[in-house]
Amino acid sequence: MVDFGGWDMPLHYGSQLDEHRKVRSDAGMFDVSHMLAVDIKGESARDFLRQLFANNVDKLTQPGKALYSCMLNPQGGVIDDLIIYFLTESWFRVVVNAGTADKDMAWMQARRDELAPGLEITPRRDLAMIAVQGPNARAKVWQVIAGSQAVTENLKLFQATTFDQYFIARTGYTGEDGFEIILPATGAADFWNALHAAGVAPAGLGARDTLRLEAGMNLYGQDMDETTNPLESGLAWTVDLKSERDFIGKQALLETPVTQQLIGLLLLDRGVLRSHQKVIARHDNKEAEGEITSGGFSPTLNQSIALARLPSQVSAGDEVQVVVRDKMLRAKVVKYPFVRNGKSLI
């Protein structure tokens, strides 16, 4: 067990590697109740979120549709990354990280007071969240929640619906198919046990990290934070600079030149890449430095991989060196994701 943003959480339930492989090949589940669902209710909800988030909530046209976005400060730094669900014109639900939940709430409420007084922003600590992930995840959920198949079978990726006491979204943090399910906290233990009985393997924070790293998904606090630019953190695809819309941080992003990028590394020598290791790249006979933001062992590729923040001129196919303890190890620069739906993309 480890402390994670004030929550006592299991790193693994026995073997992190087994849990990782179970998610890639069958179905695993994560108790992600530490993440906070925040309901935003009121007539001005959409207009408020349009200004609050770097991605454009106007992309959400169908009820149940979800959108991944950053919430930026005026300097363009990332306060948090989150998922927004569009439920009705006067009800959006946002799911934020655990470690940032308090500051996110304070930030959203302060901006609400300026931009949309009267809008209700409610943290839903009464809700629990269980992510069921893997090629067989959806089928196992259908087995456990009687009657849910008919209403969730046709959900597209990044789409959610309500069924009985469950809010079921086809989202995840593993690069596999599956659902993230929000339900009343009082029912969470029974639901977990029922999934377990149906053959879904409990998986801890360790597997969650190696799965998301293989899937090339950012981890807040490691790959980006309040001091980093989302455009230098592999998140340009989530920042809508095309529309006329103004949002907090937009001006700063437009004024700041982008000189770095987040890119993948594949370790060629033996060893394990870890966050904060220094990366040395050579380009036009000039040495440029960067840093690994997330590194680890990829069970699927059976070698070490990393996300690294490197100068923009470095490109996929280049070979770089990583300082690991007293050695210089060779790594190849690659585009990520590394793994999707159980298969290597490298």
Add this chain to the structure above:
Amino acid sequence: MDIPTNLKYTKSHEWVRLEDDGSATIGITQHAQELLGDMVFVEIPQVGRKLKQREECAVVESVKAAADVYAPISGEVTAINPELQSAPEKINQDAYAAWLFKLKPTNTADLDGLLDAAGYQKVLESEAH
């Protein structure tokens, strides 16, 4: 936790087995392997390297973290376990069978400072508090 009584131990969680031919076989303990979790990489000193007692001489890396291994006694490396390069998980399967390397001790007095099973048990108990 079963701690084999035929081995010697260090506070830094290495085990040492004194062989009949006078050599010493070295590995990491069951407790160390449990703390680290699934092993994915092992770096072992080269045969012929001369180690001083308590010198950092090997690295075991799990999915979670890298940990240094210290030489329990001074000596020259005479053999390394060839299996671990391709199968570091053998340490998880049986930490007392998956030895890292063998040493020819150069200072027999070093052996006196090692812990027996009961002494190592006390170390684990004190760490648990």
